[in-house]
Every structure is written in structure tokens, then in C-alpha cells.
Amino acid sequence: MPGAPPLLECRNVAKFYGALAAVDGVDLAINRGETVGIGGPNGAGKTTFFDLISGLTKVSSGAVLYQGEDITGRAPYLLFHDGMARTFQVTSGFGGLTVLQNMLAAVIYGGGRTKPGLLIGRRDRERAMASLESFGLAGLAEKRVSDITVLARKKLMVATAVVHEPKILLLDEPVGGLLPTEVDEFIDLMRKLRDRGISIVFIEHVMRFLTAVADRALIMHQGKLIYDGAPRGLAKDAQVRSVYLGSEADSLEMPA
Numbered sequence: 001m002p003g004a005p006p007l008l009e010c011r012n013v014a015k016f017y018g019a020l021a022a023v024d025g026v027d028l029a030i031n032r033g034e035t036v037g038i039g040g041p042n043g044a045g046k047t048t049f050f051d052l053i054s055g056l057t058k059v060s061s062g063a064v065l066y067q068g069e070d071i072t073g074r075a076p077y078l079l080f081h082d083g084m085a086r087t088f089q090v091t092s093g094f095g096g097l098t099v100l101q102n103m104l105a106a107v108i109y110g111g112g113r114t115k116p117g118l119l120i121g122r123r124d125r126e127r128a129m130a131s132l133e134s135f136g137l138a139g140l141a142e143k144r145v146s147d148i149t150v151l152a153r154k155k156l157m158v159a160t161a162v163v164h165e166p167k168i169l170l171l172d173e174p175v176g177g178l179l180p181t182e183v184d185e186f187i188d189l190m191r192k193l194r195d196r197g198i199s200i201v202f203i204e205h206v207m208r209f210l211t212a213v214a215d216r217a218l219i220m221h222q223g224k225l226i227y228d229g230a231p232r233g234l235a236k237d238a239q240v241r242s243v244y245l246g247s248e249a250d251s252l253e254m255p256a
Ligand SMILES: Nc1ncnc2c1ncn2[C@@H]1O[C@H](COP(=O)(O)OP(=O)(O)OP(=O)(O)O)[C@@H](O)[C@H]1O
Pocket: 017, 020, 021, 022, 040, 041, 042, 043, 044, 045, 046, 047, 048, 049
């Protein structure tokens, strides 16, 4: 839409813990349809940045806008109801509940119903099962989440996050700890979500995943953005090489 505001905008966003600037004056605009990968060394401020956007942590200064509206400090569940979904670095879910119950929780409580009833309707169940099916998880529906594999748990977290067709999906290290073949599965999964029209912003250290999925890369260092551009430029950027990639830069597979 010409003239439409960016989907997500950060204006001089900062977070201080005492004297430490975890996020130090980040300016950023993300447009609809973009897939953005964020990298950077440990402690660079990536997760804190997600926490500021998604309302989990209060900003020290600056503003976050979503679809042109100031949402700084808005509660995460309200943002979810408005189409901003997020997953976390620690893939937890409700371990004592089944896969289906986890999905039902997302269907029922994530949909913006202020007073969900106690009874689970047939439609909720059908919707939950259809969503599990589309992620290849239907066969695990009655398994407890604490008993399924890390890959299945990671898929479930994404599946619950997108069940209400968010406009933007924030993923914190979606493939951390996965085997190379499992990373490949996630690359396909991300492409499918992108094709559904969901804008994706993800934090990831696995550069093979970042360069395969993202059309734009951001690198953070000491709370600041030090790179914002095409993934294929990462390996050649002197500062990115020096503070983050090191010799890995020489073996990075870049998209054609
Ligand atoms: N609640 C907190 N209190 C004090 N310092 C914090 C807090 N949360 C984060 N920090 C500090 O802020 C800095 C940024 O942390 P953050 O977790 O955002 O980094 P990161 O880039 O996500 O790192 P990683 O790649 O290891 O997940 C770190 O120095 C961290 O120790």
C-alpha cells in the first residue's frame, strides 16, 4: 500500500540496566512482507530488543510503533491479539499438557476472546487439529509436550504462534540446537510462512539458516545496529567479520 506506515518501527529505542546499555538507541523500520534475520555476538542485546518490541520489558527511552500506532509498553497478550506473535529462546510450552492441549490454549486464549468459556467447542478442536496437521504434528496430538523431541517442540511453538495468522512473527533462535537436516526442515517451514504473507523477524546464530531465509540481515553489537542490509553483504563487512563472524565468514553459503 503506497503511503502506508511501516509494519513495525523503532525510534531511538534504548534499554539501560544501570550503566549497561543493553539496547542503545536503535532506529529501524520493517515493512510488510519482509523476512529479517538478526545476528550478533552473545550479549549484543538481541533478545532484549525483542522484549522491548513485544512489551515484555519496559523501554528506558524511545518508541515502538506497530502499523503506525505507538504501542510502547503495550502488554504482550494484547499485541498477540493484534497480530504480533512471538516465540522464545527456551522452547518450553506447557510441558505437562498434551500437544493438542497446548494448541487449544493458543486457539482459545490467543484469539482475543476476553471471556473464553470453559467448554472447548468442536470448531476450536478442529482448528487446533488442522493447525497441528499442517505442521506435521497431528500424530503427536495426545503426547505430553515434555515427552516429544526438541524439533517437534520447536515446531509446536511456531504452530501455536501462527494459529491466528499474525501479521508479524518474532522468533528467538528458532533453530538453535537442531541437527543440520532439521535446520533444512525449518528453512522450508519459514518459506511456507512467508508465502502465507506473514512478516518474520528472527534472531539466529546459525548463519546458514539466516542467509537462506532472510531477505534482510541486521547485526547487533553492544546494543547498536552495526549492519542493516542484504545477507550476501555480511561476509564482506569488515566490522561484522571482526566482532561476530570471524573466519566463519569465509565459508558462509550465500544465496545466489
Ligand atoms: N534483566 C537484566 N538485568 C541486567 N542485565 C540484563 C538483563 N537482561 C539482559 N541484560 C544484559 O543485557 C545485555 C544484552 O542481553 P541480551 O540477552 O539481550 O543479549 P543477546 O544478544 O540476546 O545474547 P544471546 O545471543 O546470548 O542470547 C547483556 O549484557 C545482558 O547481560
